[in-house]
Amino acid sequence: MDLSKDLKDIRFNADLSTFLTVYKQYKNFFLPFAVIAASLILFFIILIPQVQGVISAKATESEEIRKLESLKNSNSNLSLMNEEELTKDLTALNKVLPGTKDFAGIINSISSNAAKSGVSVGNFEFTVGDLNEKEQGVTFPTIQITLSVSGTDKTTVDFVKNLYKSAPIAQINTLKLGSGNTNMKILFYYKALPQVSLDNSLPVVSFSQKDKDLITKSNMWSEAVFEGVPISIDLENFSTDSARINPFQ
Amino acid sequence: MNSSINLVSTRSDALEREQRLLLILRVIAVVLLVAIAFFSIAAFIITTQIPISKIKSEQAQTLSQISASPKKLSSYFLIKDRLNNINSLLASRMDYTASIDSVFSKIPENVTVDSMSIESRLIQIEMSSASLRSIDEVIHSLVSLGSDGKVIKSVKLESLTLNAQAGRYSVSFSAEVL
Numbered sequence: 453m454d455l456s457k458d459l460k461d462i463r464f465n466a467d468l469s470t471f472l473t474v475y476k477q478y479k480n481f482f483l484p485f486a487v488i489a490a491s492l493i494l495f496f497i498i499l500i501p502q503v504q505g506v507i508s509a510k511a512t513e514s515e516e517i518r519k520l521e522s523l524k525n526s527n528s529n530l531s532l533m534n535e536e537e538l539t540k541d542l543t544a545l546n547k548v549l550p551g552t553k554d555f556a557g558i559i560n561s562i563s564s565n566a567a568k569s570g571v572s573v574g575n576f577e578f579t580v581g582d583l584n585e586k587e588q589g590v591t592f593p594t595i596q597i598t599l600s601v602s603g604t605d606k607t608t609v610d611f612v613k614n615l616y617k618s619a620p621i622a623q624i625n626t627l628k629l630g631s632g633n634t635n636m637k638i639l640f641y642y643k644a645l646p647q648v649s650l651d652n653s654l655p656v657v658s659f660s661q662k663d664k665d666l667i668t669k670s671n672m673w674s675e676a677v678f679e680g681v682p683i684s685i686d687l688e689n690f691s692t693d694s695a696r697i698n699p700f701q
Numbered sequence: 702m703n704s705s706i707n708l709v710s711t712r713s714d715a716l717e718r719e720q721r722l723l724l725i726l727r728v729i730a731v732v733l734l735v736a737i738a739f740f741s742i743a744a745f746i747i748t749t750q751i752p753i754s755k756i757k758s759e760q761a762q763t764l765s766q767i768s769a770s771p772k773k774l775s776s777y778f779l780i781k782d783r784l785n786n787i788n789s790l791l792a793s794r795m796d797y798t799a800s801i802d803s804v805f806s807k808i809p810e811n812v813t814v815d816s817m818s819i820e821s822r823l824i825q826i827e828m829s830s831a832s833l834r835s836i837d838e839v840i841h842s843l844v845s846l847g848s849d850g851k852v853i854k855s856v857k858l859e860s861l862t863l864n865a866q867a868g869r870y871s872v873s874f875s876a877e878v879l
Contacts, residue, residue: 480723487730494737502744509751516756523763530773538776545783549790592790605814609805613798621787623794630816643786645779653764656777663784670787 519653526656533658541667547619547674551645553595557620557677558640562599564677565618569611571603574633594639596625601634608634618676800824800878803852807842809835815871825859827873836861836870843874854879 475482550557555578566573579596601611608629615622615638625637659667767774797819804826808814812830819825830836840858847856859873 481726484723484726484730487734488726491730491733491737494741495733499737499741499744502741502748506744506747509748509753513751513753513756516753516760520756520760520763523760523767527763527767530767530770530777533773533777535770535773535776538773538780542776542780542783545780545787549783549787592786605805605817609798609801612801616796616798621790621794624797624819627797627817627819629814629818641790643790646782654778656767656774659780659784662788666784666787667780 522655523653526654529656529658541671544619544671544674545667546645547677548621548670550620550642553642554620554640555595558595558597561615561618561620561622561640561677562597565611565614566601567678568676569603569614570607571601571611571634574600574602576600592641592643594623594641597638597640599636599638601636602632603634604632605629612636614676617673619670619674795822795878797824797878799852800876803846804843804876807839807846809838811835812839822878824853824876824878825873826876827871829864829869829871831869833870836872839872843876847876850879852879853877 547554547557558578562573562576576597576599579598601608603611612624612627615624621641623639623641625639627634627636801817801819801824804824805814808828809830811832812828812835814826815829816827817824828836828839830839840861843856844858846853854877856874856876859875860871862871863869864871
């Protein structure tokens with residue numbers, strides 16, 4: 453006879469009978485406990501993710517509403533803008549800061565400002581570098597022009613002042629004034645236009661007062677330059693090889 | 702007969718406690734189940750009621766309206782680009798006109814500017830006059846201009862000479878532009 457097997461059976465029977473006794477005694481409690489346990493499982497498995505989903509959906513809704521408002525504002529601002537005015541302003545701004553090496557604009561600026569100030573333009577020489585090479589790592593590329601003008605101190609200073617208030621944007625690099633002749637190196641700035649990807653989702657905001665002032669200034673600066681004004685040459689003081697009437701007129 | 706045996710009261714109390722506990726448990730179970738069901742349904746309804754697809758379609762409609770004016774849009778972005786660049790360029794551009802104006806405004810009529818050079822923020826100017834008083838006036842004016850520090854950082858008197866043959870005094874200055 454296997455004694456250990458019998459002992460196991462006895463223990464099993466004893467456990468089962470205990471369980472049955474306990475079950476019989478507390479069977480009414482099992483259903484509420486099961487419901488509470490199931491409810492807790494449902495709470496963690498279903499309700500918490502659902503609440504998180506609601507919070508996330510609300511956040512998405514707020515974000516999408518914000519995007520919609522931004523788009524509506526852009527649309528409204530764009531509809532208020534006049535296409536002709538935009539084109540005119542862009543033309544003026546492109547004259548002030550050209551997208552390419554604007555030799556015609558530079559010659560026009562020099563000739564126009566020389567005529568207005570009453571100075572005569574002598575030799576001038578462009579330093580432009582490689583025409584095909586794109587400037588790498590330069591924020592604002594320039595064309596340098598070495599220029600000789602003749603006139604009184606006042607007219608020369610007026611020429612410089614006018615140059616600073618006309619298109620394209622210029623900066624005097626060096627200036628040597630003496631006995632009626634002035635040699636100067638002037639930098640004319642340009643900057644390539646960006647690739648416009650027409651991303652409609654980018655916000656279109658109305659121009660700020662600062663922007664409007666700059667547009668007005670740019671319009672004035674571009675209007676200050678008359679196209680086709682012949683360069684006034686002082687033949688007595690200069691033996692001009694390169695100076696001649698405006699070739700772009 | 703054993704009189705210490707209690708056949709009524711103890712069992713009845715235990716039963717009552719058990720019944721009360723059972724009732725509480727049942728109430729908790731029902732409340733929990735109903736609450737979870739209610740909140741689950743509410744969350745589901747709220748999720749379905751959020752009009753994201755309606756907002757998206759409105760966005761698409763507005764985008765198509767914006768796309769209807771591509772020229773305006775491209776002009777706008779190009780203008781913005783030019784404005785930003787011009788603004789930063791003007792802010793960094795070396796402008797000597799104010800300095801030259803200031804210097805020239807301090808020069809009396811009988812003083813002649815013989816030469817002037819501008820390079821790397823430095824203005825060098827040479828003047829001459831037959832009158833020493835005028836030269837003195839220029840020196841004082843330019844020194845005060847340098848002391849003000851508004852358009853010119855510093856003014857340095859380089860030389861003061863007399864050309865006895867021509868009877869003219871010459872003075873040269875260097876001024877550092879702000």
